[in-house]
Amino acid sequence: MRPLKMSEPYVLINDDLVPAEKASLLVSDLAIQRGYGIFDFFKALHHTPVFIDEHLDRFFHSAAELRLPIGKNREELAALLQTLMQKNGFPHSGIRLTLTGGYSSDGYELEKPNLIITQKSLSLTFRENLQKGLRLVSYPHQRQMPEVKTIDYLMAIWLQPYIRQNGADDVLYLRDGVVLECPRSNFFIVTGRDTLVTPSRYVLKGIIRMKVLELAGKQFRVEERDITLEEARAAKEAFITSTTKHILPVWSLDGQPIGEGRPGKVSQWLSDELERAMPAF
């Protein structure tokens, strides 16, 4: 998904609508000083936020885990989102809510958090994506506080050259020989017996991950459990899920092919079902 145009969308900083080119935080904010903050990200299609309840649930959960008071209830937050969407008028977009540690006078103590809501126009390229597929390379790392959607992507960004050097498109984190997640997506395999498996521990519980587990339960056996690197490499199908990419097949892991180089039967079925579960898509 690429932005259609970058021409100055508006941004919400706390309660103020400001043009993106002026949307700023003071450098005393704990996101800048100490990397302390959380966020969430969802799509709006045809002016309608997708899975918004689930994303707001997670945003409130992340904020509570990091002890960041949002200062608004759910209805107030939803109203702010409406204000921003109306102002920008993008039919399809990605919307990001960020909540930081606030302006700290000593650079360490939490203060009143700053809430930032940004929106970017998106084009609809969903079906193409499914045909593309990803090459993954594994790397030993576990995110800090993995079940919280923090702004910590230090390793993810630092690993970009490693990914390119290994001829891959993204990295799959490993913990003691067990696969976890990609920096911005969850990882699934389909076993030889058509069982859908995804890691249960030390990962962020993605919204699309949750939807896929729900949908798959109607048709397939589903397991949330540890997956070793060996089992992942030997999978019949593998795919990742994310709000941005929905379902994307994994063609290879550490250079070793997975599946047949086109979307597997189960991946295809889930992708179709997911599409139907999304509004007016």
Added chain:
Amino acid sequence: MRPLKMSEPYVLINDDLVPAEKASLLVSDLAIQRGYGIFDFFKALHHTPVFIDEHLDRFFHSAAELRLPIGKNREELAALLQTLMQKNGFPHSGIRLTLTGGYSSDGYELEKPNLIITQKSLSLTFRENLQKGLRLVSYPHQRQMPEVKTIDYLMAIWLQPYIRQNGADDVLYLRDGVVLECPRSNFFIVTGRDTLVTPSRYVLKGIIRMKVLELAGKQFRVEERDITLEEARAAKEAFITSTTKHILPVWSLDGQPIGEGRPGKVSQWLSDELERAMPAF
């Protein structure tokens, strides 16, 4: 060390001097989006930066490790520091250099980094500190990329209530039963045989740590190696070192007393020597 007054020091953002209340970054900066950045922090006493060569060495090292071009050589950076110090005129101060991932259009790819230099006035309370001492509580955690001074203090800030609930002043990170470092300082013990020991691996190599190792080598046996939690608890003396606090005795670890509740012989000697090594103090 507390700021004497908070009245609007100037801040350098790239090449611009701006009042602190206007010193800001756009929200597209990767520090805010992804927690990606590095920093360094040093003191200036009587208008003279302390151990500036060592701090600049580390700043350039951290920037290189995170692939963040500073865009200035050492002389240009030193000149910028002079400009800021002259503008603010604080006799004693703490100066922080921060380098972020820059304004990223896709929120992920590194762009031209933003350089921020802030300065805060400090009072001289060095000798008092030595009498205070710290109570530490251990916690299993290892910083990501521990030898790089990144802005990642997610766990450090998140652990503040844990520290208070355990009646402690700071946390000592543990890895597999081996003590590492505090979030903003290095940890040392003195053994029953007056050997000075500090962890060698998985820690940030502090500038005061380096100076203490140099000074101690004149008088004591010095070892850089793993220290188990048990050995730390049984130490004759323990102390932490940092640019802000210099040398500060550790009175207890996980509620178990260390030493005699006053600065130990070796800690005191090192503190005196360190004081002499600092300019006109």
